[in-house]
Amino acid sequence: MKKILHYSLLFLFMAVAVSCEKGLSDLNVNKTNPTGLDPALLLNQGIINTSFPVKSLVFDVGIVQQMVTPNGGVLAGANFNQDSRDVTTQPLWTAYYQSVIKNTSDALARAKENTARSNMYQMARIYQSYVFMILTDEFGDIPYTEGGAGMTGHVLFPKYDRQQDIYPKIIQELTDAAAALNPAGIIETGDLLYAGDVAKWKKFAYSLLLRAGMRLIKVDAAKAQSAVQAAVAGGVITSNADNAYIRHDANFTQPIGGTLNGPEAANFYLTKPFVDQLKNTNDPRLQAIAIRYVGATSGAEQTVAVGSTDPTKQIGMPIGKDNGTIGASATADGLPSFYGYSQVDRRRIVKISSPVFLVTAAQTNLLLAEARLKGWVTTGTAEQYFAEGIRAHMDQMVVYDPNSAVSAAARDTYVAANPLVAGSELQQINTQYWIASFLNGPEAFANFRRSGFPALTPNPYGQPNNPDVPNGTFIRRLTYPTSELSVNTENLNKAITNQGPDKLSTRVWWDKP
Known part of the structure; x- marks a missing residue:
């Protein structure tokens, strides 16, 4: 009888203990905290953080000779033909990998798990491809396959992919994602770029495909032509209503606008x-x-x-x-x-609330003009695309500020006075692309290297004995940040062995003389 009583009391004690532990465990559960982030929020965070950093002004915009500073120190860069990797190249690399690529990769992983949100998955693929294109155009060989696997795959030391391997993958990603977008699926209205408009996301993807194809003209003409024709068949941005651009306000300020209205005014x-x-x-x-x-x-x-x-x-x-x-x-x-x-004018087009244009009708029409010259586009004429590209950029100016609007009369007078002339088409088209890409430093820099236009005179600073930029030449790429040199040394050294010296003068794969 005593044994029965003993076991009964022991069982009761254990039951109470388990019950108490369960209660304590329940107290430690935050019932108001979300168990997972919405991939739309992650994609939006990536979009906002893509706005070109101030250091793009120091290098990209300066290399293509649109804006420069005579001051050195932290502002030293393109105007001095000077490599300033610690204070100049690292912010773009860091901002894009640690924020944009991290967020788009996380959005991809989360959206892929939810088949009902296929459109979100495709949008994240497209946007990540765009950002990877900027990174590889700026630096050359970069972490691509493992570039966003720090959080999702716990890859702390990502390997570098060759640019000649990256571009076909980007082209495939854009092609597949654009085709998979479904207007009958869930419309992701919270998206900051297009409010989930599937038709506009498709045009964005195909315009990026057109851009990627044109990059390859000198290294793989067949692949370039195939990509361009697929882009045109899919439908690209030819109207300002479809432009891809980032909006800013008092809370999400434009980086260059903030600087030019502040310490570097x-x-x-x-x-x-x-x-x-x-x-x-x-x-x-x-x-x-x-x-x-x-x-x-x-x-x-x-x-x-x-x-x-x-x-x-x-x-x-x-x-x-x-x-x-x-x-x-x-x-x-x-x-x-x-x-x-x-x-x-920092009170008009580089305010803290000014937009940042990523891909525009002006740029796309001008690329179509060049592709038409090559016979890769069979509709329209090069002259028409050229004129429409100019008109689109002039009409785009009002988005910055009403006081920057170009009147229709002034626009049409200029277009009529500056027709496409036989024998100088490539120079005219790509000079207009240079103007139409003003404040989009990475794209202006990339297209300048691709096309060789406008016909700029090399920056003479520090010549003829500059070890980074030989006499009579231009900066061709940005150098890797010190953080990669010190932390991801083995993988970075493999990239340097493949690509060439980690110098401003080293050409990326598609940049041929």
Whole structure:
């Protein structure tokens, strides 16, 4: 009887203990905390963080001679033909891998598990392909296959893929994802780029496919033609209503706009090649873009009262000048100081709320003009695509600010006065692409290397003894960040062995003379 009582009490004690532990366990469960992130939120985070970082202004925009600064230090880069990997290249690499690629990879993993959200999965594939294209165009060989596997696959030291292996994969991703988008499926209305509009996402994907195909003209003409024709058959962006661009506001500020309205407001200037191109052709976009603070001798004197948007008064800063030499150039140009050179108008097109354009009708129409010349497009004419590209960019200016709008009359007068001329088509088309890609540094830099136009004079700074950029040449790529050199050394060294020296002058695979 005592044994029975003993076992009964023991059983009761164990039951109470288990019950208490269960209760304590339940107390530790947060019933209001989500168990998983919506992939739409992850994709949106990736989109927002794609806005081109300030260091793209220092290198990409400077390499293609649209804006430069005569100041060194943390701003040293393209204008000095100087490699500044620690303070310049790392932000783009870090921002894209640690934020954009991380978020799109996570979105892909989560959306793939939910077959009902197939459209979200395809959208993330398309967007990630776009970002990988920027990364490989900027640096060459990069982590692609394992580039987004840090969180999902716990790959801490990703291997580098060769660019010649990356591009076919990007082309395949864009092709498959565009085809799989389904207007009858769930429409992801929370998407920041197109509010889930499947038709617009398809055009975005096919426009990227067109862009990717044109990159390969010099290295794989057959693959290039195939990609271009598939893109055109799928339907590309030819109207500004379908442009892919990132919106900004007081909470999500435009990076370059924030800098040019803040600490570097008086440090960046439109270049002489860019201003002269617009000024000498009576291009109405000069008045939409530029401002010159007449008579300014300091940043403090760059006030609205002395600001002029009159195109006849704009004067571009010569490239390759530093603080020791820019003064003489300003004097020769009739200015009291370099603060009187023309700048991009930070109160209109580079506000903190200004949009960042990724892929536009202007760019796509101009690529179609070139593809039509090659016979890869059989509809329309090169002349029509060329004219439509110019019109689209001029019409796009109003999105920055109503005061940057180009009138229809001014637009049509310019188009009529600047037709496509036999024998100079490639130069004309790609010079217009340069203008249409203003403030999209990575794309302007990539297309300049691909096409060789506009016909710019190499930056003379530091020549002829510059170890990074040989005399009479241009910067051809950005160098890898120090973090990769010190942490992912083995994989990075393999990439350098394959691609060539980790220098600004080393060409990426598709960039052939």
